[in-house]
Amino acid sequence: MSSSQVTEHITWQSVQCYLGQVLVACSDTGVCALMAGESLPPLMERLRSRFPRAQLCQAENACPSWLGKVKAQLTDGRSAEPLALDLRGTEFQQQVWQALQSIPSGEVISYAELARRAGRPKAVRAAASACGANPVAVLVPCHRVLRSNGDLGGYNGGVAIKKALLAHEQTLSAR
Numbered sequence: 001m002s003s004s005q006v007t008e009h010i011t012w013q014s015v016q017c018y019l020g021q022v023l024v025a026c027s028d029t030g031v032c033a034l035m036a037g038e039s040l041p042p043l044m045e046r047l048r049s050r051f052p053r054a055q056l057c058q059a060e061n062a063c064p065s066w067l068g069k070v071k072a073q074l075t076d077g078r079s080a081e082p083l084a085l086d087l088r089g090t091e092f093q094q095q096v097w098q099a100l101q102s103i104p105s106g107e108v109i110s111y112a113e114l115a116r117r118a119g120r121p122k123a124v125r126a127a128a129s130a131c132g133a134n135p136v137a138v139l140v141p142c143h144r145v146l147r148s149n150g151d152l153g154g155y156n157g158g159v160a161i162k163k164a165l166l167a168h169e170q171t172l173s174a175r
Helices: 040-050 065-075 091-100 111-117 124-132 159-173
Strands: 008-017 020-026 031-037 054-058
Touching: 008 031, 008 040, 008 065, 020 040, 020 065, 031 040, 031 065, 040 054, 091 111, 091 124, 111 124
Parallel strands: 008 054
Antiparallel strands: 008 020, 020 031
16 A cells, blocks of 8 residues: 555554454554454454554553553453544434443343443434444444343444353352
């Protein structure tokens, strides 16, 4: 990509944890992507797809400050360490993502309750879609939302990762 086609610079780094390989990306504004999977190549492909006009550069520092804060959040979802986020979405998606951030670690709500908290109680499917579009899953905890019948529902990183996150948070809340 020529320099005239580049619209922004995004720095990324990856870390291995109980979720598998986790890729974290940061723009000048804040963390703009967090993805988990089995290996780095498909995660990089998803990052390139999400930011097609960005120059992606691996962080020179193996653990930049923003990655350290993300790792702390992955270790203990109750971490209150402030972390700048770069959340790009529609006004409704922003409202849903804001509502998600109010769900305490170790607790879950339904998609219907999430829609209500976002100010649009009849927009349950749209709230679920906003969860699917969440670019920083875990940091904006869409894994804490279940179907009304208690089933896990879907998850952008896969249901196995959602299950692992919920189990991890239950372990933490039992302490």
